[in-house]
Amino acid sequence: MTRDGETTISQDQAAEGFADRWCVQDAPAAVAIDSHAHVFIQGLPLARERRHTPDYNASVDDYAQQLAANRISHGVLVQPSFLGTDNAFLLAALKRYPSRFRGVVVVEPDIDEAQLEALARLGVVGVRLNLISCALPQLHSPLWQRFMARINALDWHIEVQCQAEDLPYLLGALLDGGCKVVIDHFGRPDPQRAEADPGFQYLLTQGDTGRVWVKLSGAYRCAQMCSDPCGRAFGERAAKLLLQAFSSSRLLWGSDWPHTQHQQWVDYAATTSALLDWVADPCERDQVMMHTPQKLFKFNP
Template sequence: MPEAAPAAVTAIDSHAHVFVRGLPLAPQRRHAPDYDATPADFSALLDAHGVSHALLVQPSFLGTDNRFLLDAIRARPRRLRGVAVVDPEADDLALQALADGGICGIRLNLVGLPIPDFSRPAWQRLFARVRALDWHVELHRDSQALAQAGQPVLDAGCKLVVDHFGRPGALADAGQAWLLAAAAGGRTWVKLSAAYRNWPVPSAPQARAAAERLLRAFGAGRLLWGSDWPHTEHREWVDYTAAQAALADWVPDAAARQRILVDTPARLFKFDQEGDLHAR
């Protein structure tokens, strides 16, 4: 029986992953965890930390096999939404099935990979379908190539969500300049998440400065917070409690945090304020 929905949206974790050992792995991957991060474990963490809803992101090492992600959402359909990884040749029926299963976006995890030729017809068809489904495109890429990877998504008319502060190499690099300028277009969001993927420990001063710059450019209406649970390859540095507490350090204003935690992701990921997903 599916898990009961929380009574209301109190906070939305906009970036987390679930997986178990033994799942089929993508042929091209940077790593493969030797532990489980189960949907039940994640749900218990949400309960313990007062987080009512969450967006699950397909892990890179599982490639385009989104079955485990969909099963996790199916068990908790009123609490969870998902971002899938898809082949650019995916047809309309496959994409509609993902939408029916609670998917609200696709992820381009391009860290360490060449930027695809997004002008190809297959990519343009995919972006058109993303627009038709009212999905977003989530981009994970080091900031030096953010413009190269992100501008074609915006040019195709899609909503763009940039992972992990935009993965800056330095606060004033060209990629961050492009990201800050992209705020003016109104179709770009940024996740305040996984500071440990950007800066060496201790990372608080750098992350706080980056959050301040993003808040000035985007406003709380287009910023999101994510735990990045289970913090793959960085589990020794952070846990869910620390990830949640970091947002108060990055964004001291309570009203701004409310928008980042509730209002902005509820609209973008189509959670309603009673805690349900929009009816399918």
């Protein structure tokens, strides 16, 4: 089968490649939760319009090994932009490891009720709006207002990846719609402006809403490559400001594995060690890595 000139494989074939290193019946208690990672392999159907096409595999087995090596017990799988609304590969991972993983999917706002309920039964806890280089949705339209009401009824969150300059419109509309909102990758400020970006400064004013969470993830996507290719310096400065604005009860840590388009500069171990600098207090770090994501992403105690 082909799509957009690419050779594809079925989701059943992809699932056959999953390893059994993690036994579902032997799922551990939550010790640390990675709130942002992606899984994919070559040959999956790709979105026709995409910014990036990876030329390597990032399988569930690969991800499991990274978690085990870094003493992370659970993970949240986020649908990557280049797979569009075809969430089948992510859902296959949730079916195989229902206790260890939760999912954040990409769907159309007119998705029917039965499909949403089926996703919830598989461990989906949110939907993602990936708006980098995309037109912003008309969130005040009747279609989106109905969609947000349905997401709220499921007690899901809406996860947003956008340039920081778009946060005032998007956050304002989503909060007006009563949504819980998770902001990806420090809010994606312009690397030239970093934490001085007006959009990031706006984000810092939203801590008292009680309905916004921010992921300390993908710092390298917000930093200047020439001076801070891994984003550690930016992450340390930005995390301090976010802790002051949101407290550890509204912050999440994510590896952003497999660090697409940045894998030559950063690896999983580097993302975990960076958090030691970003959140120095062990109690606050425990909140960011376990208690906050455990509640938000509905991991059973």
